[in-house]
Amino acid sequence: MKIKYALMAVATLVAGAALVFSLRLSLTHKGTKEAVKEFVLIAKDMKFHIEGEAKLPLTVRKGERVRLTIKNEESQPIAHNFVIVGLGIRTGYVQPGELETVEFIAGHMGTWLYACLLHPGLMEGQIHILP
Numbered sequence: 001m002k003i004k005y006a007l008m009a010v011a012t013l014v015a016g017a018a019l020v021f022s023l024r025l026s027l028t029h030k031g032t033k034e035a036v037k038e039f040v041l042i043a044k045d046m047k048f049h050i051e052g053e054a055k056l057p058l059t060v061r062k063g064e065r066v067r068l069t070i071k072n073e074e075s076q077p078i079a080h081n082f083v084i085v086g087l088g089i090r091t092g093y094v095q096p097g098e099l100e101t102v103e104f105i106a107g108h109m110g111t112w113l114y115a116c117l118l119h120p121g122l123m124e125g126q127i128h129i130l131p
């Protein structure tokens with residue numbers, strides 16, 4: 001009887017360890033696979049400015065996950081949004097003091113126009129999706 005319980009305990013431990021190991025494997029896999037390219041665009045004085053070390057125009061590689069945040073830092077009551085014309089990506093209207101983030105996979109190579117649809121001409125730029 002005692003041996004049977006001991007064997008069951010060992011089997012449970014082994015199964016538990018295998019489960020933990022496979023969970024860690026899948027987490028590690030996910031962590032390396034889903035690197036995110038992050039941009040923060042500041043909307044201020046009717047222009048887009050880039051925050052941090054990123055440069056304009058925005059440049060990413062095909063297949064990359066992109067996380068883009070638009071922050072409205074206007075001192076006047078002016079709303080803005082962010083739309084990548086041609087890729088079907090858009091935020092809602094972002095009010096002063098607010099921000100919104102969109103996330104997408106850069107699936108189509110080329111140079112795409114992005115803009116604030118409320119102020120086209122004043123607030124627009126390009127995103128390059130490279131091979």
Ligand SMILES: [Cu+2]
Nearest residue numbers: 080116118119
């Ligand atoms: Cu705008």
